[in-house]
Amino acid sequence: MSDDTTRHHDHQAPRPDCPSCPDRRDRRAGISRRRMLSSAGTAGVAGLVSGAVAGGTAGYAVADRAVPVTAVGATAVPFHGTHQAGITAPPQAQAIGHLAAFDLARGTGRTEAAALMRRWSAAAKAMTQGHAPACDDQIALDAGPCSLTATFGFGRTFFTRTGLTHRTPAALVPVPRFPSDAIDPKRSDGDLWIQIGADDPLVAFHALHVLQKEAAGAAEVRWQMSGFNRARGATSHPKTVRNLMGQIDGTGNPKPTDEDFAAKIFVPDSGHTDQAWMNGGSYAVVRRIRMLLGHWADLTRTEQEEVIGRRKGTGAPLSALKGAAETTPMDLNKFTRNGSLAIPADAHIRVAAPESNDGAAMLRRGFSYHDGYRTDGTPDAGLLFITWQADPEAFIKVQTKLDGADHLTRFIRHESTAVFAVPGGAAPGEYVGQRLLEG
Template identity: 50%
Template sequence: MRRRALLGAGGLAALAAGGAALAADDPAVRGPAAAPGPPGRIPFHGPHQAGILTPRQACARLAALDLTPGADRARAAALLRAWTVAAERLSRGEPPGEADADTGVALGAGPASLTVTFGFGAGFFDRTGLASARPPALAPLPAFPGDRLDPARSGGDLFLQVAAADPFAAVHALRALQRIARGAAATRWEMTGFTRPSGTGAADGTHRNLMGQLDGTANPDPAADRAQRDRILVTGPDAPGWLRGGSYVVVRRIRMLLDHWEGLPVHHREQAVGRRVTDGAPLTGGTERTPVDLDAARPDGVPVIAANAHIRLAAPKTNSGATMLRRGWSYYDGPRPDGAPDAGMLFVAWQTDPGTGFLPVQHRLARGDALARYVEHEASALFVAPRGAAPGEWIGQALLEG
């Protein structure tokens, strides 16, 4: 076995069976500006993985890998040990630690607010002989009306979310992790996303998508509300130790039919969403952050927010409190063979349980969302992210060594 498979063997402490409590002053919640260390550094170690509650960075590289035939539990553990070492070094702006994994692309970039977040797909548990430990919430997502999913760009045994303020840092980190994985896992799919840099454009936490609408306005605020954080991170006392502090992530590639959408009058687009294009305020009035009045009606009795408006159907109030933290990015991959733009959103949503988060909302949207005629869901995946690693531990250690 190559040297990378032996990294950390025998020298790493076992993960505490009960996990760790979420720190109220967690720097990954406060964001990169408050994190200790060099400017732009987001600590890798912690009770939950960086990149879940972290404020969204400008660049993202998402990838899924499949374990290679014959890659057993021991090989998967060796890979995760090596990945943990590399990701921690990369988050400090340093080379990944293995000479053959570093291309020098990001020399001088510094930490660049880089985060690497790891997840496991359902197949990971089968391939490593851990099917009995696979959580019930990791059940396959159902087919939704209108889905046109490409199996080659869906699913996967392992998930990598690499996000940074600098695109060179993100590309360099993902390439390094892929090189380390050679012989143990092969890339199944890869996607690239972008948004505006932090501090520019819209209010903090929101960004404009390629439909021209502000996105993320109704996101929960885990930094200010512990109850909302508990709907994003797995904190229940019945959760296994390896998962307590982790989260589930749904990844969807949603192509926007921009040629059709951009030809609509502005007021039609606003009615479909339920918000003004200019400032993201709900059509019921106020500013972007003003709560939507779903009961408001015009003098003729017609609801101000249409019955099929996106924000009505997606609102927690109309979905029994279903909550997700969306950290999606836009993508633009040029023209398709038919000349239409291959562009849209990489929907990335974190939650404590997809059965009470993504699933009820998507079922409702699929039955009548006004935006449905202007988008196509082309890829889909569900992963579980284990809890974070303390110094001396590696991601997934409690699961794979338990």
């Protein structure tokens, strides 16, 4: 195969005259690589879900209503929009996740970085709609888009290496090291970051594989982590997911319907300034948190509930009456009959509550992970913790307090850390980051 043909296969859309494109004839007929998505019985549902996801609040709409399992594969999330996809979708909306950070290769500057982001955006746009980005290896040949999202971000070092130091956002600061941290530098930071989410493992892996191949020569993988959440249909109706400690996780997340949601999560319009490329964007703080599941299992159920501040079965706060739901507001001022706080002073939900942190709040969206067993026989498992906020200072403020006062700290270890500036969504005809790299 000639070098010209190789470049076509790696980075360009299939040409109608390319004899080695296996789906060339299907593409001319307007048929996607994976399958005809609007097959009998799915067209109506796919249209309903696609309409719900426009504008970046899709995950909540999907999570709040039952979606037939047979229609899950047909769900497509728009690539273009005010915000990048994959931010506001809650964990229960996507069952599989991959996180990967890249470092720019030696000699890669602003021009080469722009070309990479153009390739990544084109590939992501195609795959999220159930199409092949190029003549690929057809890993996901039989699948629909399966709610695939690909979200891109820039680390602080990206700006230095592309000659854009003067356009580094002031808010893009590293998270300080905390006393209980056990950070591995090799699994932290990075110039570029990708978050992939999907309802199907093959679709998610395929997206990761394609984007990694498109980076060849321009960027190299620094670290990669994979996680999972409960699959759709595993419960009788949509519920907040449980983490590997068995606790309902994510109850207190802000909702898109909250009046101040956008102000907490997304960067406001800064006008025509050097920072305008971040309009509609957000900041992602990424932490790999290993759970000390052996020590956790040594606690009684009551003790576990006191560590978290919620009942394990329902997720209701300990301040609520028995039979209450997880959405019952917590009462931080309630005492028990014996005079102790209903929600202990060092309970996780008390220490992390916005009321305890001058109103600081963030959108928590993560994946559980299990990477086998350590040499001592304990699971190497926990949470790929991702928070979204308009300013990373919100996370830093809360984590500073948690590290010193949260009982849960005794049962977890933060083992990696990174912060990324995630620009706003690309408009039709644009690639992600274009306003930074070409502005």
